[in-house]
Amino acid sequence: MTETPLNGEFDEWLDSIEDGEGYYVECDEGHGWLPPRRVCPDCGSRELHDEPLPDSGEIVTHTTITVATPQFEDDAPYVTAIADFGPVSITGLVRGVDPEDVSMEDVVGIEVGERETTGERAVVFRPR
Amino acid sequence: MTDPRIAGAGVTQFGKHPERTGRDLFADAGLEALDQSGVDPDDVDALYYGNFMGELAEHQGHQGPLMAEAIGVDAPATRLEAACASAGAAVREAVKTLRNGEADVVVVGGAERMTNIGTAAATDALAIAADDLFEVRAGMTFPGAYALMARAYFEAYGGSHEDLAHVAVKNHEHALVNEHAQIQKEITVEDAMEAPTIAAPLGLYDSCPITDGAAAAVLTTDEYAEEHGLDAPVAISGTGQGGDNLALQDRPHLARTPAADKAAEEAYADAGIDADDVDVAEVHDCFTIAEVLAIESLGLFEPGEGIHAATEGTTSRHGEMPVNLSGGLKAKGHPVGATGVAQLATIAWVLDGTHPRADAVPDGTVGVAHNAGGTVASTTVHVLEVQE
Ligand SMILES: [Zn+2]
Numbered sequence A: 001m002t003e004t005p006l007n008g009e010f011d012e013w014l015d016s017i018e019d020g021e022g023y024y025v026e027c028d029e030g031h032g033w034l035p036p037r038r039v040c041p042d043c044g045s046r047e048l049h050d051e052p053l054p055d056s057g058e059i060v061t062h063t064t065i066t067v068a069t070p071q072f073e074d075d076a077p078y079v080t081a082i083a084d085f086g087p088v089s090i091t092g093l094v095r096g097v098d099p100e101d102v103s104m105e106d107v108v109g110i111e112v113g114e115r116e117t118t119g120e121r122a123v124v125f126r127p128r
Numbered sequence B: 001m002t003d004p005r006i007a008g009a010g011v012t013q014f015g016k017h018p019e020r021t022g023r024d025l026f027a028d029a030g031l032e033a034l035d036q037s038g039v040d041p042d043d044v045d046a047l048y049y050g051n052f053m054g055e056l057a058e059h060q061g062h063q064g065p066l067m068a069e070a071i072g073v074d075a076p077a078t079r080l081e082a083a084c085a086s087a088g089a090a091v092r093e094a095v096k097t098l099r100n101g102e103a104d105v106v107v108v109g110g111a112e113r114m115t116n117i118g119t120a121a122a123t124d125a126l127a128i129a130a131d132d133l134f135e136v137r138a139g140m141t142f143p144g145a146y147a148l149m150a151r152a153y154f155e156a157y158g159g160s161h162e163d164l165a166h167v168a169v170k171n172h173e174h175a176l177v178n179e180h181a182q183i184q185k186e187i188t189v190e191d192a193m194e195a196p197t198i199a200a201p202l203g204l205y206d207s208c209p210i211t212d213g214a215a216a217a218v219l220t221t222d223e224y225a226e227e228h229g230l231d232a233p234v235a236i237s238g239t240g241q242g243g244d245n246l247a248l249q250d251r252p253h254l255a256r257t258p259a260a261d262k263a264a265e266e267a268y269a270d271a272g273i274d275a276d277d278v279d280v281a282e283v284h285d286c287f288t289i290a291e292v293l294a295i296e297s298l299g300l301f302e303p304g305e306g307i308h309a310a311t312e313g314t315t316s317r318h319g320e321m322p323v324n325l326s327g328g329l330k331a332k333g334h335p336v337g338a339t340g341v342a343q344l345a346t347i348a349w350v351l352d353g354t355h356p357r358a359d360a361v362p363d364g365t366v367g368v369a370h371n372a373g374g375t376v377a378s379t380t381v382h383v384l385e386v387q388e
Helices: A008-019 B021-038 B054-058 B061-068 B086-099 B114-126 B140-159 B161-175 B189-194 B222-227 B258-271 B288-297 B328-332 B336-351
Strands: A022-027 A049-053 A056-065 A078-084 A089-094 A107-114 A121-127 B005-011 B046-050 B075-081 B105-113 B197-200 B215-221 B234-243 B280-281 B366-371 B377-386
Touching: A008 A121, A022 B377, A049 A056, A056 A089, A056 B140, A078 B140, A089 A107, A089 B215, B005 B021, B005 B234, B005 B280, B021 B054, B021 B061, B021 B105, B046 B061, B046 B086, B046 B336, B054 B114, B054 B189, B061 B075, B075 B086, B086 B105, B086 B215, B086 B234, B086 B336, B086 B366, B086 B377, B105 B336, B114 B140, B114 B366, B140 B197, B140 B288, B161 B189, B161 B328, B197 B280, B215 B222, B215 B336, B234 B258, B234 B336, B258 B288, B258 B366, B280 B336, B288 B328, B288 B366, B336 B366, B336 B377
Parallel strands: A089 A121, B046 B075, B046 B105, B280 B366
Antiparallel strands: A022 A049, A056 A078, A056 A107, A056 B197, A078 A089, A107 A121, B005 B215, B105 B215, B234 B377, B366 B377
């Protein structure tokens, strides 16, 4: 059995979150992005530097998915949300709360969890 | 520069045809378009063909030449992929090629075979239009993505799931006379509200079905149409395309679709019209909320007002601004790579009076087709006008 190749900086970014040292990349204009990025799509700057990811984000939209793809079959029903961390927004699975109780503006922390179906790593939000 | 003409169009019955190959579906639509146009297939200079998931559904890449062969055309053939806007992108290439004088006749079309792989695999295949690393790995599905946009819309502007149910009810009613439609069944607001949830707040009746089908059109220059005495009263007078960040999380506003704003602005300027001139629209309602976002981006309704349009009847066939007289993707069906050309065919038939819902706009001369890819990271808008 061969190991699945990693997705470079994306997996390094997940590692950083696992280590409690999450980051994002930012240009001098303050536009924030998740790696890998070599150029800021907003202003074209190629001078991107790492910045520490804020400790918590706020849910700006969410959905409870009942009809999943085969890769998430055993996870369903599950909540996918976009959380605003200030300079960047991030998409993740909301855990540790009943799907019916997830609300807009909920404050969440970020961690790395596993998909129940495949065991692969996934971004997970938990209420703070 | 004159506007390309639509000389003929063909659309298969949209629905579940799991045993029909993509090439057979496209031949069905393409030959109908050629026959209807009266154009000699030997005169075709190019084929632009839209298809999204042929590798996953049929283990078939390189579909351009395959589809040219299927319709008996010996010409350079290129497949375009822009998720659900693949056929819209193909139309745009065809228009540009005809306008710059590189061709007299172009066949444009698209096909998608989807039901043969089953709902789970089709859901999986559709999800690849999203950002794999940041969205799909966080569980985002195609309905899930639109559910995120729907909730953001309600938060920003108000409106409710019941307003979306009215979009579904309207489009189902429009499709009742469309023999190409996958679903010809009247539904009520209650039916839509009570349907099972697929990605809250969206339910089964907020979603288009999974569809097999194909569409094609024969486009010619104005000169070619005149020289050959073609009956081609409808021209494509404007084309526009816009783009956006692929992932929703990277967009500043989740309740707006700026790629479609840009496409509409460009297409209207190209045609020399504005939103007030539009008599009828076919828009990309892969989900009910998508119709709301589309009619706002097209400038037919102000931001935050589109949600009330179906509820108030404005966008029904009896209303001032009929939208999706075909039944839309919702009821007509959404064979992904064919949709943009099926929309083009619908508008052409409404404007030339041959569509069964043409009586909704008896004096209509200007129509628009809005075709969106993924979560509207790609959009094409085309303006069609009667130019006798
Ligand atoms: Zn920047």
